[in-house]
Amino acid sequence: xxxxxxxxxxxxxxxxxxxxxxxxxxxxxxxxxxxxxxxxxxxxxxxxxxxxxxxxxxxxxxxxxxxxxxxxxxxxxxxxxxxxxxxxxxxxxxxxxxxxxxxxxxxxxxxxxxxxxxxxxxxxxxxxxxxxxxxxxxxxxxxxxxxxxxxxxxxxxxxxxxxxxxxxxxxxxxxxxxxxxxxxxxxxxxxxxxxxxxxxxxxxxxxxxxxxxxxxxxxxxxxxxxxxxxxxxxxxxxxxxxxxxxxxxxxxxxxxxxxxxxxxxxxxxxxxxxxxxxxxxxxxxxxxxxxxxxxxxxxxxxxxxxxxxxxxxxxxxxxxxxxxxxxxxxxxxxxxxxxxxxxxxxxxxxxxxxxxxxxxxxxxxxxxxxxxxxxxxxxxxxxxxxxxxxxxxxxxxxxxxxxxxxxxxxxxxxxxxxxxxxxxxxxxxxxxxxxxxxxxxxxxxxxxxxxxx
Amino acid sequence: xxxxxxxxxxxxxxxxxxxxxxxxxxxxxxxxxxxxxxxxxxxxxxxxxxxxxxxxxxxxxxxxxxxxxxxxxxxxxxxxxxxxxxxxxxxxxxxxxxxxxxxxxxxxxxxxxxxxxxxxxxxxxxxxxxxxxxxxxxxxxxxxxxxxxxxxxxxxxxxxxxxxxxxxxxxxxxxxxxxxxxxxxxxxxxxxxxxxxxxxxxxxxxxxxxxxxxxxxxxxxxxxxxxxxxxxxxxxxxxxxxxxxxxxxxxxxxxxxxxxxxxxxxxxxxxxxxxxxxxxxxxxxxxxxxxxxxxxxxxxxxxxxxxxxxxxxxxxxxxxxxxxxxxxxxxxxxxxxxxxxxxxxxxxxxxxxxxxxxxxxxxxxxxxx
Numbered sequence: 018x019x020x021x022x023x024x025x026x027x028x029x030x031x032x033x034x035x036x037x038x039x040x041x042x043x044x045x046x047x048x049x050x051x052x053x054x055x056x057x058x059x060x061x062x063x064x065x066x067x068x069x070x071x072x073x074x075x076x077x078x079x080x081x082x083x084x085x086x087x088x089x090x091x092x093x094x095x096x097x098x099x100x101x102x103x104x105x106x107x108x109x110x111x112x113x114x115x116x117x118x119x120x121x122x123x124x125x126x127x128x129x130x131x132x133x134x135x136x137x138x139x140x141x142x143x144x145x146x147x148x149x150x151x152x153x154x155x156x157x158x159x160x161x162x163x164x165x166x167x168x169x170x171x172x173x174x175x176x177x178x179x180x181x182x183x184x185x186x187x188x189x190x191x192x193x194x195x196x197x198x199x200x201x202x203x204x205x206x207x208x209x210x211x212x213x214x215x216x217x218x219x220x221x222x223x224x225x226x227x228x229x230x231x232x233x234x235x236x237x238x239x240x241x242x243x244x245x246x247x248x249x250x251x252x253x254x255x256x257x258x259x260x261x262x263x264x265x266x267x268x269x270x271x272x273x274x275x276x277x278x279x280x281x282x283x284x285x286x287x288x289x290x291x292x293x294x295x296x297x298x299x300x301x302x303x304x305x306x307x308x309x310x311x312x313x314x315x316x317x318x319x320x321x322x323x324x325x326x327x328x329x330x331x332x333x334x335x336x337x338x339x340x341x342x343x344x345x346x347x348x349x350x351x352x353x354x355x356x357x358x359x360x361x362x363x364x365x366x367x368x369x370x371x372x373x374x375x376x377x378x379x380x381x382x383x384x385x386x387x388x389x390x391x392x393x394x395x396x397x398x399x400x401x402x403x404x405x406x407x408x409x410x411x412x413x414x415x416x417x418x419x420x421x422x423x424x425x426x427x428x429x430x431x432x433x434x435x436x437x438x439x440x441x442x443x444x445x446x447x448x449x450x451x452x453x454x455x456x457x458x459x460x461x462x463x464x465x466x467x468x469x470x
Numbered sequence: 471x472x473x474x475x476x477x478x479x480x481x482x483x484x485x486x487x488x489x490x491x492x493x494x495x496x497x498x499x500x501x502x503x504x505x506x507x508x509x510x511x512x513x514x515x516x517x518x519x520x521x522x523x524x525x526x527x528x529x530x531x532x533x534x535x536x537x538x539x540x541x542x543x544x545x546x547x548x549x550x551x552x553x554x555x556x557x558x559x560x561x562x563x564x565x566x567x568x569x570x571x572x573x574x575x576x577x578x579x580x581x582x583x584x585x586x587x588x589x590x591x592x593x594x595x596x597x598x599x600x601x602x603x604x605x606x607x608x609x610x611x612x613x614x615x616x617x618x619x620x621x622x623x624x625x626x627x628x629x630x631x632x633x634x635x636x637x638x639x640x641x642x643x644x645x646x647x648x649x650x651x652x653x654x655x656x657x658x659x660x661x662x663x664x665x666x667x668x669x670x671x672x673x674x675x676x677x678x679x680x681x682x683x684x685x686x687x688x689x690x691x692x693x694x695x696x697x698x699x700x701x702x703x704x705x706x707x708x709x710x711x712x713x714x715x716x717x718x719x720x721x722x723x724x725x726x727x728x729x730x731x732x733x734x735x736x737x738x739x740x741x742x743x744x745x746x747x748x749x750x751x752x753x754x755x756x757x758x759x760x761x762x763x764x765x766x767x768x769x770x771x772x773x774x775x776x777x778x779x780x781x782x783x784x785x786x787x788x789x790x791x792x793x794x795x796x797x798x799x800x801x802x803x804x805x806x807x808x809x810x811x812x813x814x815x816x817x818x819x820x821x822x823x824x825x826x827x828x829x830x831x832x833x834x835x836x837x838x839x
Contacts, residue, residue, distance in 0.1 A: 046784045047759075048805045048827055049708035074784065076806045076825050088806075090825045211678075211742065238746055241720070277748070278625075278666050312665035342594050343622060349653070350619040351660045362653075366594040370642060372679070391642070391680070 019068045019093040023056035023077065025103045037119075037226035038246040039103060040234075043068065044076045051075060055246050056103045068093055079103040080242070081119045082233035113162045113169055117203045119230045120220045120376060126166040126205055133168060133204065133217065139185040139465040140398060141170075144192070144386050146178040146296075146330030151386040153461040159199075163466050167205040174200050176296045178330035180379075180386050183219065189393030190401070192386055193219045194333045194379040196265045197296075204465075207375075214374075215393075221378045223265070228256075229377075232269050236336060236377040240277055250274055254282040260290050265333065268299040272336045275306050283307055291322055298329035302337045305344045316353045319344065323361060331386065335372070335379045341365050398462060471533075472570040473509060475502035475540040476558045476588030481604025490604030494591065494641075501685030502587040505637065505694040507545045507552075509585060510536060512698050524702040527755050531581045531630075537570045539563055541601035558588070560600035560613040567657045571627065578629035578667075581753065586617065587691060590638025590683075595619060596675065597654045598638055611654045619656035621673060626664040631751040632671040633719070637693045639682045640675060640744075670749040672719035674726065678742035692733055692741055693726070700725035704831035706760045708804070715760055715804075719750035725831045732763065732832060759803040764789075765834035767797040768811055773839050776815070782808045793837075804830050811837040 025039045038055040043066055045051055052066040056079055068075055073094050080086045081104075089101050109115040109123045117123060133139060143156040160171040174195045181202060184190035195202070201222040207214045222229055227246070234243040244250075256263075256270030267290055274282050290297070291304035305322035308315040323344060332338050345362045348354065371389035373380040383389040384401065396402040476499070480487040483497030513533060515525020526533050538545065541558040556562045567584075574582040589599040595618035603613040621634055676683035676693035685691030690698070705725035706715035723745035734740050764781075768774050777793040783805055791798050793811060810822035821837050 044806060044827060045708075045710065046806050047708040048829060049710040051710060076827065078827055088825045088827060090808075238748070239720075240748060241750070278669060280666075309662065310666055312663070314662040316662070346595055346616070346619045346653075347622055347660050347662070350616065350623065350656045351662050353662065362594075369594040370680075374679075 018070060019096050020065050020098045021052075021068060021075075021077065021091065021093075022065045022098060022100045023054060023079070023103065024100065025056035025058055025079065026105045037230055039079050039081060039119075039230065040242040040245040041077055041079045041103070044078060045072055046074065046076070053241075053245055056101075077101050077103075082230060082237060082239075082242075083118070083120050083122050085118070085122055085124070110166070111162065111164060113160070114167055114203060116201060116222050116224065116226065117205075117220050119226060120222075120233055121203065121205055121218065122208060123167075123205075125208060133165065133206065133465065137185045137187055137465075138397065139168075139183060139188060139204070139217075140462055141464070142182045142398070142462050144180045144182060145175070146386075149328060151180070151330070155460050156463060161466055163468060165468060167203060168465055169204070170202045172200055172202070174198060178296065178298065178333070180331065181219075182386075183217075184395060184398070186396055188217050189215055189373075189382055189395055190384060191215065191219070191373045191375075192381055192383060192389075193221060193373075193375070194331055195221060196223055196333045196378075198265065199224060218375055219378075219380065220376055225266070228266055228269055231273070232334070232377045235269070235273055235276065236334075243273060244277075250277065250279040250282045253279070254284075257283065257286050257290075260286060261293070264290060264294045264297055264300065268297070268303060268334065268337070271303045271307075272299075272334065272340070275303065275310070275340065276336070278310070280307065280310050291325070295325075296329060297333075298326045299332045299334060299337045301325040301329060302332055302341045302344070306340050309344055309347060316348065319348065320355075320358075323358070327361060327364065331368075332379055334377055336377070338365065338368055338372075338379055342369055398459070471513065471536050471583035472566055472585065473506045473536060473538045473540075474558055474563055474566070474584075474586045474588070475506035475538075475545070476586075476599065476601050477502035478541040478601055479589065479599065479603055480601070481610070482589070488604075488607075490610050491607065492610070493604075496589050496599075499588065499685070500688045501691040501694075502637075503540055503542055503544065504546050504688060505587040505685065505690040506538060506540050506585070507547045508690040508698055509694060510538065510545065511547055511549075512701060523758070526701075527757060528581070528752065529755060530752065531579060534580070535570075535573055537566045537573075539566045557601060559602040560615065561602075563600050563615070564657060571624075571658065574628055574630070580628075580630040581633065581751075582624070582628050582630060583633045583635070585635040585637070587637040587685075587694060590617075590636065590640060590677075592640045592642060592679065593653075595653065596636065596638070596640055598636070614654040616654050616656045619660065620658060621671065623656050623658045623660040625666045625668040625671070626661055627658070627667070629667040630670075631719075631753070632668060633753060634671075634673045635676075635693075635697060636674065637676040637683055637685075637691050640677045640679055641682060642680055670719075670751045672722070672747040672750065672753075673745065674723065675744040675746075676741065678744045681742055682739075684739050684741055692730060692738060693743070696726045696729035696733070696743075697722070699729055700831065701754055703756065703758060703760055704729065704763075706754075706756045706804075706830065708759075709755075713757070715756040715758075716752045717754040717756060718752055719745075719747040721750075721830075722753060723747055724829075728832050760830040761801045762804050762828045762830050763799065763801055763832040764828065765797060765799050765832070766791070766837070767835075768793045768837040769839065771796075776813055777811045777837075777839075778814060779837070780810050780812055782810075802828065804828055809835065811839070 038057045043052040054066045077089045144151045145154045158172045162169040174197045176197045179195045180192040203220045207218045253270035253273040257267045260267035287304040287307045290300035294300045301322045305319045308318045342365045368389045371381040371391045381389045394401045481490040513526045515522040539556040539558045539562050543554050597614045600613045604610040705721045706717040727743040774793040779791045781789040812820040
């Protein structure tokens, strides 16, 4: 028997001091999985597996949510213990970007073709949910980092929901929900070959790599990996129990438990998350989902929570919007169908149809946070231009027309079909009347700083 | 298992009856019936006399029943043994679904498989169209059903693993755009008084959100072809200690997705698999080692004549190819390999990779010198 110990080199710890963990599979030469475990920094006592003696050589494979993978050949003949290190190489082109390695293939960024140039004039705007409306607000950054292949903003986000809007001549206008607290937002070229992929990726971090890897696997539906790295559901339960210290982490834990139907581990804590954090839409979604999963569902409680979601802005996480849709669809497809929920469902459908599909944070296309729109709009704020999506993103023409209709019906309810078919002028509508359009600098809009020469 | 194929839509484009008010650009399909036939053939492959080398094999959950409805009613089979089934109208689909569900519920270990090939549209949920879509002029959507909510409803009905293979487009049509909220119902409403009992389910959507699924005329669709090819030797991982390869929900997702990408490289229209797998379980147990389609290249091209490409396993040579023939395409059995581009004269400038797990269905690499 040989004991293998695995370590990984990642900075930072979770809220409770957990080290970031990466799932590891130990394979024999035929590719049979002999063991599954995790690689964690430094603490090589936890991340060990015993390999039977009949294997002379085994292969250990570690994967990050970004798709980056490392394989190590391990000769174990005559060895009692063997240490295997992963991701010890420092591949980040910049120290400030290193945290994003689980989400971004940062070692390939500097060679990426779609760099972010100064000519692009990428702009940003922060929106806050205040008094039940979205308002553009001035953003204060702790740090702004910039390279040709990536940019990063470090900022403090208050408790009330915030979304970051960005766009450029090439990048469709997009909103990305930001969690409260110290947040890092990395902007990098998207190296995906998926034709639906947008030119840039926006990765949001909270300085908690363990949670971010966990969340990334949860978002990708890789529950096997999520379970390995987090000793779930116990860790998820622990995250949820600490809701008063860190409600956002509690939501991540609760989403995992709901997704994997480990509802016993939820206890009554989602109710506290819902009642005691009235700025957090995710708490309302989680409570609604929990009461609907009970054998005797409390539909009245679910309705209270679902109504509250719309009063609290938007969920921070994409899984929250998906789960909100599931709750509403479940109720509307049951004997509890109600007309009151129909506008809620329509609203959620609009956000899902306009999804930008980028990571765990909720992100969607559109002109304003309350008007999601599946048709991409590019350009500066005062010069929006509708993108030809069937040309730019290899989408069939019939769908292009259909999607355009969908967005128009969403944004122009009550118009006649004839009017709705007419191409929409790039107007300063939807609450986007900017000072810049009137010749004054808009304090709520900021641009990517130019590259240092 | 339940196989539903809908190719005939009398009230859609080129149909034999009155055109529905909003046909959404949809017409007749010729792939669903051959797709149902091909999948039926694969599932019963090992039950025939003599048994075939490919076909469903799961020692823990053997094949029990196959329920089929299809439009047109005649299902073609490769061996010419065509057969006739019920028309895939909404009422018949509901009846088949009901019978299938009752059988699936009989044992908590049953694997429940639902396959649909036909027209689909979506907003947030995915709606599938039965053959009689449009028969009721006032309520054409009454002959459609919500497969997303159907799956959610089954979480409270079926304890065993659920596999949904949905081979349909997921475009967003204009007819639905003005009717947000007027959604078709699920095949079974969710009974919220029941607890969630299911822990393992897999949904394979043949098209990404807003995208189309494709099929060659009168042949099985691309998704169905990829599914059958995956299950016929291009998916799975070795079970330690025995000569068997388990194919679980994740393996299937990976294999179907990769094979669809290979079809695109061969000239097919782009199609993206959208899988959602929760707690993957063993779906099929292969009795032969899965194969991996290997694509190797070496750049720059003038250097190809100087190198040999070599795959070794456990120190033994498995494949040795002259790089002059690049790009190279060949197949090897799955497993861990050590790969290298070895200079024919000067071993010092060879390019050797760290060990790679060549898992089915495909693996590619470009040696850049």
